[in-house]
Amino acid sequence: MADIARLAGVSVSTVSRALSGSKLVNAETRQRVAELARSLNYSINLGAQNLRLQKNRTVAVVVPFEAASRQHISDPFFLALVGSIADALTDQGYDMLLSRVDAEHLDLAAQFYDSGKAIGVIMVGQWRHHDQLNALAARQLPLVVWGGAMPQQLYCTVGGDNTDGGLQATRHLLQLGRRRIAFLGDAALPEVWLRREGYQQALREAGLQADPALELALPFEPGGARTALERWLPQAPAFDAVVACSDLLALQAIHTLRAAGRRVPEDVAVVGYDDMPLAAYCDPPLSTVHQPVAEAGAELVATLMAQLRGERSPSRTLGVSLIVRRSAA
Amino acid sequence: MADIARLAGVSVSTVSRALSGSKLVNAETRQRVAELARSLNYSINLGAQNLRLQKNRTVAVVVPFEAASRQHISDPFFLALVGSIADALTDQGYDMLLSRVDAEHLDLAAQFYDSGKAIGVIMVGQWRHHDQLNALAARQLPLVVWGGAMPQQLYCTVGGDNTDGGLQATRHLLQLGRRRIAFLGDAALPEVWLRREGYQQALREAGLQADPALELALPFEPGGARTALERWLPQAPAFDAVVACSDLLALQAIHTLRAAGRRVPEDVAVVGYDDMPLAAYCDPPLSTVHQPVAEAGAELVATLMAQLRGERSPSRTLGVSLIVRRSAA
């Protein structure tokens, strides 16, 4: 900026004003400065500008990862969600700082806010650390979490209606006449816990009782799930249907079942979760609970913005819908 | 920092030194300052620090989007690539600024560098604007692009070996005895162009000639592809195999073919591209060219770092491999 000032024969203050389009500066001078800036390929140093203006338009988006399993970002649903958040932030003129933090130390996410890197945090998933998220919210950190709304939580969530998702999936299987329905997913995660609530409620409605032996706490990662399934299947009680907590899990279950000589959907009907773009093209086409990804990003961002404006923003639950395809038809 | 200084009864410089672990400051004082900082939940303002130190550890990752079609980030392969880049950057202690820019104005990506927001740019895909990327590189912008290495390009790319991918896929189909092989993908994109080179080379090796009528320039977006396919199929010449430039395209082709009464793989064998996690579970399981996603992120980041160290970094091509599954077996 000093260079431009010198070349234009004016002071830096004038350049600053010219560049910000202030009416205080002579139109002709403004023109000259603008041209000079363009020809020098100059653009304002935003770090300095932010420092001076005490402003910032960067939002941190945090994707937890399991350090133990050296699990990287790979879940297609979360990835799609990140894409959708990027779209929403871009639309609103915000920058997105994407980073991973150890799922055991979600509290590290506060760093982005404390250090002034970001004005708020969007956390993609709760994992097992409901408590740490509560602690973060208590610190007044502008925070929105994608996940399930648990009773008495202090932080703000946006998420699909997990209970309803579990309910719809299970009711559908019951309507097909299935009575022994397995549940695949780790209930230590709030989202899965809520889906299981729905699953159990549907069973109760039908006068049935959930059999704990039909429940398998599968990790979301592809690798671990497969071996766990293969070990579980031979010693599991008989079942004629499966509710899986992701499409990937559902497909692996189908694969394992077939390897064991069971037909899908004839012997075992399967419902997945997420409705990934490929679910319709699977073998067999997958019945699954559709989550509104595009809406999710927009809603997460809108909720964070409301919080930044000082509004009390309650948690939001987005509608989900069961898509029936051949795997459970 | 001033607050801490006051409370600790020392000067800001001392606090600054204490916090940065300088040996120049009394161990006892350092201790006191550290505790104070922790209790106040203080952390350094990185914007100010960067300004003062003239440093920056943020890399911009840019995902172009087609403004015309209001197409958002959704391609699963690019999304996975973004995840892999995030992993690699985190491992190296860098922050990642994720953003979309209009594919018609890739030159806007320079903003991130010029404004000091980022020290360099990783561009995910070239789209149609080879020329704009050349212009960017000419500006001395630290830049690495995921995509195909075109002759005489000025910018640095990292990408899968597209020619070899096209070659392997087509050779395999020829070995199966297929002779009329369709090619699905928009050759205006360098990656697709190179894949088509491989496709044509394989045909030549077999003494065949590529039939332009068997080539369909499909956009990558799901929506557009489907209708274009449905329109093309009835008037296309007879063919017994398909090379598609993404798994999603391959699956849509299979779907359309079946709707038209053609069997896959019996009547038409199909090979996709990318090897997405679900490709193995599709109907039928998809033969496809596997791209090394995890390696890709690490390589993009390593190449950018080399560039920042002032080294001349040549474009890198990563090996790909054909995975044979039922859709072409």
Add this chain to the structure above:
DNA sequence: CTGAAAGCGCTAACAA
């Protein structure tokens, strides 16, 4: 309409 000067939060000579 324009310039001089102060200051955003931090670090690093230079002195003491």
Add this chain to the structure above:
DNA sequence: TTGTTAGCGCTTTCAG
């Protein structure tokens, strides 16, 4: 071992 001072690149009173 610590404090004083200047300055990173920018904006904005306050005077002219």
